[in-house]
């Protein structure tokens with residue numbers, strides 16, 4: 001076999017997954033069809049959960065540095081640092097779960113950071129390698145890899161398609177991809193309009209929404225839901241779309257290309273078929289509204305990395321890999337659901353104008369604002385774990401803790417090992433399955449002790465005054481890390 005795991009695609013999700021595998025002791029082979037890293041500006045930032053996960057791997061200083069610049073850019077472009085729901089910019093990201101924060105980092109900078117992180121772990125990306133074939137066997141998967149000079153087979157124990165929304169791996173392996181077709185096509189172009197006075201002010205118009213600013217023009221075009229995706233965005237195409245949306249005919253003094261995407265919302269029916277798995281946009285596509293795609297995909301990678309590594313090492317309990325779909329599919333479905341609501345709120349017409357006014361007023365209510373902020377950040381989600389755990393924090397991603405121990409959580413978690421943070425850690429013999437760290441306090445009044453999975457999910461917790469040695473702690477250890485016990 002050529003590789004234990006092949007990661008197809010070196011976008012943000014493939015890079016993080018490869019790093020998580022390497023941290024867990026499995027060296028993946030990463031293939032990327034581009035000849036060199038992409039520099040396309042897409043996402044402007046990552047949400048609370050992904051930012052916390054990356055901080056726990058020691059990438060916090062870089063995130064914080066980029067965040068400062070990102071805040072300034074957001075204020076410049078939108079006149080506010082609030083985030084939006086359906087382009088109503090009123091959501092305060094800091095109220096989702098006070099003390100928890102995302103990071104405004106542009107996608108190219110994030111990918112650079114992840115590439116450096118991965119290369120620091122000794123894994124290189126093989127650029128210019130496109131997967132053009134896939135065959136499943138009982139013990140391995142065979143891929144066909146095309147590079148500019150050769151075509152060759154590559155065998156792997158597992159293959160993970162992190163190859164984006166048009167995923168070849170998803171199609172080869174026959175995953176279903178049900179969902180809803182687009183209501184609109186978005187076109188975003190870097191262009192100089194020859195006579196900008198012809199344009200109406202940016203905003204909602206008869207055919208959709210128009211944005212324009214110095215050197216940038218964008219349309220949310222509800223009259224065109226089946227764009228031709230075979231060629232790059234052209235000036236003529238943007239001109240046609242501006243005509244449909246705003247009813248004016250503009251010419252461009254300069255046109256420097258741009259992006260085209262729709263709001264179709266689709267999700268793979270499962271994230272695993274035998275030895276083939278999907279993560280990130282390969283597993284789910286939806287509109288970028290609310291800025292959730294990157295967060296969602298990076299958290300897929302965090303969830304999958306340690307589980308797949310355990311399967312490769314032969315240390316995974318029965319069914320561990322299937323908990324990946326069980327845990328992540330509902331989170332993806334929830335994101336698709338709220339992006340559909342946002343698309344509905346972007347449709348043109350007086351009825352939606354009225355609905356948006358109402359929604360905007362509601363968003364001034366702190367409880368509504370907090371609810372939407374929590375929905376977009378994903379902090380509301382709790383995984384259903386397969387054992388009885390009574391503490392409400394079990395199954396959620398652990399918030400940052402100020403541990404009164406030898407090292408801060410970010411440092412303790414950098415090695416990707418499961419952690420038991422417990423006042424009597426020294427007396428608990430976990431058989432070396434987890435790092436047991438004695439603590440005095442966890443800096444969170446709801447928590448006296450926690451067992452953290454490598455992805456930062458609380459597998460067991462006790463509150464102040466509760467039994468610190470209950471059967472549930474051993475159930476949690478045996479469920480996730482049974483190998484040595």
Ligand SMILES: Cc1cc2nc3c(=O)[nH]c(=O)nc-3n(C[C@H](O)[C@H](O)[C@H](O)COP(=O)(O)OP(=O)(O)OC[C@H]3O[C@@H](n4cnc5c(N)ncnc54)[C@H](O)[C@@H]3O)c2cc1C
Nearest residue numbers: 009011012013033043131163164280281288291292293294
């Ligand atoms: C305009 C825009 C704005 C966005 N804004 C936000 C935002 O604000 N917040 C947010 O969270 N998300 C946003 N997103 C979504 C976000 O960019 C994606 O969710 C993210 O890029 C998904 O990462 P990925 O690694 O899964 O896939 P991708 O980034 O698509 O990476 C897939 C990689 O696989 C490679 N590949 C494809 N096929 C093959 C093959 N056959 N063989 C080998 N390699 C292959 C590709 O070249 C690519 O490098 C936005 C997207 C767009 C388009």
